[in-house]
Amino acid sequence: MSTLHIEQVAKRKTIPNTSELVFGKHYSDHMFLMNYEEGKGWFDPRIVPYQPISLDPAAMIFHYGQTVFEGLKAYRTDDDQILLFRPEENVKRLNRSSERLSIPKVNVEEVLQYLKELVKLDQEWIPTEEGYSLYIRPFIISTEPNLSVAPSKTYTFMIILSPVGSYYKEGIQPVRIHVEENYTRAVKGGTGFAKTAGNYSAAYKAQEKATEEGYSQVLWLDGIEKKYIEEVGSMNVFFKINGEVITPKLNGSILEGITRKSIIELLNSWEMKVSERQISIEELFAAYEKGEVEEVFGTGTAAVISPIGEMKWKDRQIIINNRQTGELAKKLYSTLTRIQTGKESDPFGWVVKVNN
Incomplete structure (x- = not known):
């Protein structure tokens, strides 16, 4: 060294x-x-x-x-x-x-x-x-x-x-998300899985449009078919549908989030049903029409957990959990932040002491 x-x-x-x-x-x-x-x-x-x-x-x-x-x-x-x-x-x-x-x-x-x-x-x-x-x-x-x-x-x-402090001015309050269908963030074989500057600046135009319409973030669909959900601008995304927690699987164009990984490990430790798989925007909106969408939230280092209370796709809008933070999002946020700040025991060996 x-x-x-x-x-x-x-x-x-x-x-x-x-x-x-x-x-x-x-x-x-x-x-x-x-x-x-x-x-x-x-x-x-x-x-x-x-x-x-x-x-x-x-x-x-x-x-x-x-x-x-x-x-x-x-x-x-x-x-x-x-x-x-x-x-x-x-x-x-x-x-x-x-x-x-x-x-x-x-x-x-x-x-x-x-x-x-x-x-x-x-x-x-x-x-x-x-x-x-x-x-x-x-x-x-x-x-x-x-x-x-x-x-x-x-x-x-x-x-x-x-x-x-909090990444979002709303804090741990549900945010509004705009589903982007014109611009593309990344495709398989590109740099989507890497944290590199161009991925973020290329997203500015879509974010500008979303901000003008009063939305906090953009939800990106796959760059080929504009069909499958990938991630939110600064977060990975999770959906609780009919008791199952679903997050898009890593495919070469999605960032491998560390908070994402931790959330999956937490859910598994709680013996909750959690799946990493393709999920289309049509599947999400169809599940909503059936009353099966219970919670949606983003995960990332900056925001930790960011509940999503509203999503707009084309001319369709869904309101999740009456724009209230869901119980699972609350539990995940509390558990993760308490582990991070030493208020709760760390059975996973995640935290590292700096001033030993």
Whole structure:
């Protein structure tokens, strides 16, 4: 493991009050960086004061979008322990995304140690209030100044930290979802399963349209037939239909969510019927007409659980559970967040202590 160099800030920033927090707007005192050169590998891991970075105008990230990122959180417990939730899964997924984008992989164990050191150094930025946490954004960008259409030979890996509250202003309240049928997010063989910038910016136009109509998010259908449900813009999606919990199966164009994986494992531990399979938008709306749709909710690191109270597809609209948060969504949210914050025992070995 390379020696980690730490340069601390001369003067700490003023930490904003939780009432002032907006998702992704405030950043802690320090950041982590590490560089890569072809033939040399990853080198020079360091923690430095949070600051702008300088890149050549020809840096390949600007021209070809070769980049991947992750998102996870640090939580503070009632007895002042600092916990991470399944961080190894995030670094493993970062490597899967990197492989798809022809970016060199990182060492999982080393990156986890660097991440812990950064969180420990800026632990004062972890909010203590319930529902708040420290969002962690690791990412890799291509930095070689070269306009050739080929993978970069140099990269920078960075981690920044941001104190956050609820991702949605509605909080754990049902949101309105617009089913997108014109634009396409991803197809099998593409980059849909990777966390890479282009997947998100390509979704902006559909999101703009949904926002104009008063909807919080877009539900994407498959890119070929516009028939099968895939995922919501920032979340995986689950449906409780006639007692069965269904989530679209991973198919190469759906992000393999860590919260998704945890929800499935929780449901299995509760011996609930849960299926990973194709589900069409027609099947969902037909089940609704029969009165069988009990709950719909999204899952993701930022929102954890986001109940869905309304969905619009073409000129058809469905109201789920009278726009109320369902009992299963409440139970899943409570259980998962209590495990994440140390209020409930962790039989799965998901949480990792930072300040041992």
